Amino acid sequence: MNYKQWIEESAPDLIESLRGCVQIRSVYEEDGSGFPFGRGVQDCLNYMLSLAAEMGFATYNLDNHLGWCEWGEGEEMVAVLGHLDVVPEGDGWQMPPYEGRVQDGKIYGRGTMDDKGPTVAALYALKALKESGAKPTKRIRLIFGLNEENGSADMKYYAQKGQQTPVFGFTPDGEYPVINGEKGLVNAAFRCRYAQPGDLVLTYIKGGTAHNIVPAEAIVWLQCPPKLAEQILQRPQTAEICRSRTATGIEIKALGKGAHGGTPQEGINAIGLLMQELQALPLAPELAAKVNFMAARIGTEYDGASLGIAQKDEISGPLTLNLGTVEGGENGFEVKVNYRYPVTKSFEDCGPALEQQFAEAGFEKTWFSHKKSLYLPPESELIQKLTRVYHECTGLEATPKAIGGGTYAKMMPNTVAFGPIFPGDEVREHKPDEFIEVTRLIENAKIIAAAMYELAK
Numbered sequence: 001m002n003y004k005q006w007i008e009e010s011a012p013d014l015i016e017s018l019r020g021c022v023q024i025r026s027v028y029e030e031d032g033s034g035f036p037f038g039r040g041v042q043d044c045l046n047y048m049l050s051l052a053a054e055m056g057f058a059t060y061n062l063d064n065h066l067g068w069c070e071w072g073e074g075e076e077m078v079a080v081l082g083h084l085d086v087v088p089e090g091d092g093w094q095m096p097p098y099e100g101r102v103q104d105g106k107i108y109g110r111g112t113m114d115d116k117g118p119t120v121a122a123l124y125a126l127k128a129l130k131e132s133g134a135k136p137t138k139r140i141r142l143i144f145g146l147n148e149e150n151g152s153a154d155m156k157y158y159a160q161k162g163q164q165t166p167v168f169g170f171t172p173d174g175e176y177p178v179i180n181g182e183k184g185l186v187n188a189a190f191r192c193r194y195a196q197p198g199d200l201v202l203t204y205i206k207g208g209t210a211h212n213i214v215p216a217e218a219i220v221w222l223q224c225p226p227k228l229a230e231q232i233l234q235r236p237q238t239a240e241i242c243r244s245r246t247a248t249g250i251e252i253k254a255l256g257k258g259a260h261g262g263t264p265q266e267g268i269n270a271i272g273l274l275m276q277e278l279q280a281l282p283l284a285p286e287l288a289a290k291v292n293f294m295a296a297r298i299g300t301e302y303d304g305a306s307l308g309i310a311q312k313d314e315i316s317g318p319l320t321l322n323l324g325t326v327e328g329g330e331n332g333f334e335v336k337v338n339y340r341y342p343v344t345k346s347f348e349d350c351g352p353a354l355e356q357q358f359a360e361a362g363f364e365k366t367w368f369s370h371k372k373s374l375y376l377p378p379e380s381e382l383i384q385k386l387t388r389v390y391h392e393c394t395g396l397e398a399t400p401k402a403i404g405g406g407t408y409a410k411m412m413p414n415t416v417a418f419g420p421i422f423p424g425d426e427v428r429e430h431k432p433d434e435f436i437e438v439t440r441l442i443e444n445a446k447i448i449a450a451a452m453y454e455l456a457k
Ligand SMILES: [Zn+2]
Pocket: 083, 114, 115, 148, 173
């Protein structure tokens, strides 16, 4: 049987399998269960492994860090990387987040698009190839990742344990046509300390929720004599800064605009605004020096210009920088930053310069993570094959694109992100009422099957 026909006839089963998967709340949890990523994630892995086994595939569980099923013969292996963990449902749902409700041609629920839908579609794609009588020369391994949303410790474990590297791989956890470039991704935290002799004392400062989100709000409490509080209240009014009296002094709130850390130009950084406001106040000298550094070298910038690390390339655009959080009080504060450098650049082009400036300003680095940029030229074999598959399946133009985000592709050699979102489709990952259209689910299964075969034939 033709694999496309098999997928179409199996659509009701595919939908039911996805619904079952969505009904398991596989959010990362330190729940004392003894499973590396918590009970929910583990249950979801077991669910997928037994589904794969029922379909007749060999399955493997790598110490509960991830699992896979595999089909075919040959020394070499082609990998498809999906993930079963999901971000928490959050607020604002009209639909039940863990029911898998099918309504008006859509399947609703956390993970339907990111990434359970594409992963279940990939399992059916593999089965469709098997049923079609195809005889690929390489093995096809469908990997069920479990920690994509929380640092990809699963893929690190896979590498650590010396598991096989694919000759070609893709992860249906990005966009079509294909993502051939991902910016380098750096997260870092810096802490400073200070003494505050004098009349004006910062007792509390807090802003932002995560390193990779543009902070919409930041707040500071200052302790000071009534006369000084009065002077601060008299400062010129702006829409972004709210000042109010407290029992012991004054509270200042900065209002920015939230955005994803990968597109900081769409937001306004509230911590930057707050630092600029604080810069104008008669703070104690040690604190003033730290605040001046934050206000002058970053402030509300998102391109690293005043840090001297602004850079860009043709393929992926400019370096972006986000000052994500600040938290502290009387003796010190800590900031978390997230920056993404262009795909043809390296950490050496920006990281050391940034770190040196924080060090010179008296900050100590307390946290650091780095994922290198990824770039495969359009003429490379993997990109050629995947763009051809996409074009043949959809009839659409297939120009590879570069993104600021990070996928599993960064964690596995010879791998790029391919699908599942089509150009122009609404972005719904990590949002309330996440969904996948039934037609898109089926289309994904067909494209994934075609890509598996093209890479493994
Ligand atoms: Zn994902």
